[in-house]
Amino acid sequence: MADKKLVEAITSMETDFAQWYTDVVKKAELIDYTSVKGCMVIKPAGYALWENIQKQLDSMFKENGVENVYLPMFIPESLLQKEKDHVEGFAPEVAWVTHGGLNPLQERLCVRPTSETLFCDFYKNEVHSYRDLPKVYNQWCSVVRWEKETRPFLRSREFLWQEGHTVHATAEEAEERTIRMLNIYAKFCEEYLAIPVIKGRKTEKEKFAGAEATYTIEALMHDGKALQSGTSHNFGDGFAKAFEIQYTDKDNTLKYVHQTSWGLSTRLIGGIIMVHGDDSGLVLPPRIAPTQIMIIPIQQHKEGVLEKAEELAGMLHNFRVKVDSTDKSPGWKFSEQEMRGIPIRVEIGPKDIEAGKCIICRRDTREKIEVSFSELESKAAEVLETMQTDMLERARAHREAHTYTAADFEEFVKIFEEKTGFVKAMWCGEQACEDEIKEKLAVTSRCMPFEQEKIGDTCVCCGKPAKKMVYWGKAY
């Protein structure tokens, strides 16, 4: 039996989802607060998740021709201002460095909120001929956005991410790269994080500052709110014109390059928590879990128990396995490993040793399976694989159960009064309707999904002829 005390230390999801989230990030030891308002410490359990995300995503990037680089964390004010829409979008929320050492700076520098302008400044000197194209660069770094309201992982003043920035000869190639990276994000979320996502395009109102088109993957959290989980932007030649990035083409004429950028951040850790977690804490998808199997010895003071636990760990060396040999009670250890979301717990005590078997307990379903030592490795592999698949299917079913369709405004209002989830509704394409919907219902357009369904002919808001089916929702 798991110890109740640790579980009681967190609010239940039903009672207060926001408080449950805050309790879990603390009790699962993912983060800690700091003296720096709005910034957090990412503790070992949290950072190990990010390392696994990085490792997998970076290898997918490299298979797709991405090279890593590192650009400065500072942007001179004059550089930030070069692209009009971009500076309007970001200037209000950047941190400004005004002094270096004891002296005031001649020009103030902002701490990068994103690095389009720096990459443009770099590419301007780097790209001269069609031979220099494409450049498909990425950097792993932290960025700063001076948010007023902050929440661990979801919105903090500094966060970790990767930002890819590419330059291409043609518009087609830039579009291909934009979509390719979005597909990589979607594949990564579904296959590794067990988070199903809706792929689509952002409306003009919701797109990135300076982009021609922004594509997004949107996930539905357990509470029915949406999480924008990764975005990929096609800039066309807008930045190229602002920064004068030109190349000599094969036909010997000067042409502007076409650019893209795409990013995914530690915010996704918030997504893992809110899609899979339960009232006992985290539930981690096996493929991304820093520890996949925790072996918990029962009556470990008895002869041979700890030795056997270590022996089992040896048998499971193909997995990320640990033995919890601390002097806490087994019940407390069970609770702790549940709180941390470890996919499999293996229980092993004197009676099990006598019987030549142990017990596997699955974190998500709590199903207990008795296995002989000789079957342990294959059974563990099977359980981890099944759990990974089940978690994705469960998340998908939850999303389906919380996705609604609204034919007219009345229905639209009624759904959001009673429920939280994705609502599919037709839209005329005018920002006025988006603004009105946001004002009246406090929901935003999440995306115009690639998989369009014609669920009606008229805009859910104004009743004029509809152009697109849109996913609407409350968002983090």
Next chain:
Amino acid sequence: MADKKLVEAITSMETDFAQWYTDVVKKAELIDYTSVKGCMVIKPAGYALWENIQKQLDSMFKENGVENVYLPMFIPESLLQKEKDHVEGFAPEVAWVTHGGLNPLQERLCVRPTSETLFCDFYKNEVHSYRDLPKVYNQWCSVVRWEKETRPFLRSREFLWQEGHTVHATAEEAEERTIRMLNIYAKFCEEYLAIPVIKGRKTEKEKFAGAEATYTIEALMHDGKALQSGTSHNFGDGFAKAFEIQYTDKDNTLKYVHQTSWGLSTRLIGGIIMVHGDDSGLVLPPRIAPTQIMIIPIQQHKEGVLEKAEELAGMLHNFRVKVDSTDKSPGWKFSEQEMRGIPIRVEIGPKDIEAGKCIICRRDTREKIEVSFSELESKAAEVLETMQTDMLERARAHREAHTYTAADFEEFVKIFEEKTGFVKAMWCGEQACEDEIKEKLAVTSRCMPFEQEKIGDTCVCCGKPAKKMVYWGKAY
């Protein structure tokens, strides 16, 4: 034959070592300059080196119980000021953030020059009982020091590094960790970067701001100047007292923790360049080279040549191998791969294919070896291994040849007038002598080596009884 043009684009080492260095970092495409004064772009070839350093060092850390975390990049001014020596050392060279978004901050924040104060603030809340100890945390991040004179990798306003910060119950354990990490740095430099280092302790004058003891690894560059390549600090309980970090010990009394920190940075890439490079460019140690083998097809337009080159790449898939199939001339490709320091070049042309063989060319010695296709893989492995060993031995021999001994001041002066290198000399232990030596000879004490040799009885400066043998040198 390698093309001369690219080689001619760099200054020779003999003519002007500093200019050679600057030329190489640019021509080998490791970095680019930016609009942000004193900050650089680390380009793919440079960043891939850092990724390999990270990967290896991180795995050595993890084998030694280190866990990764991430702390904020900002430090509130009041926090930086808590430890007196530390703030005196760093305040004059930090960048200050004074505005967040459109508003002035209530308290200004510095961009971390190092994170002792943040870790202390974190540990203060994290550590309560002896059960919470030790904590052996590390972070990979960038830091900022507002240097006046900057040089790529060696001294830039922002640089990448890792900083480990640990807390321990006892002074002995802290000392053990300090030395253990120094040994890991030394092992890493010698075994992976082929850079021999002198391990030792810094004098009081040269130690880290706030440390009780600073240990260092010092390497000798090709021009005879020293590079401090990694440092490990024992703080005793100084920071613990300033930050009130106490724990309840088994005997139920409150005790201060003992702390360490240790760091190694992208500066080491400068070390690789200056220890191993030659007049044709970079020479990369095989174990750390992002590309270990570059296959260069000769007359690649002829039938079967490119196919064979790709086939050889397949045979060499256990190495980091690439084929240069660009439309440049073979001579130009040779020069380019030499400039980039690729350890092995494989030449393959129509005649070679006919004869069932190819040519391996070693970057450091330029030795050419004819090998049959069937022997290629084993020969490549052998050459890479030999090259790694030879590079370390050559660097060690160079250091030995540029290490001198001075018995008295006259000799000391004479050596530094005529030569550049390490000079071993006895020292009384007084800072006055260090100051005098620095003023008159423009050299600093590099370290008091662990391997002490009694080369005299009296201080090389004042003639009083000597306490320690010290390595002296000009340093980067």
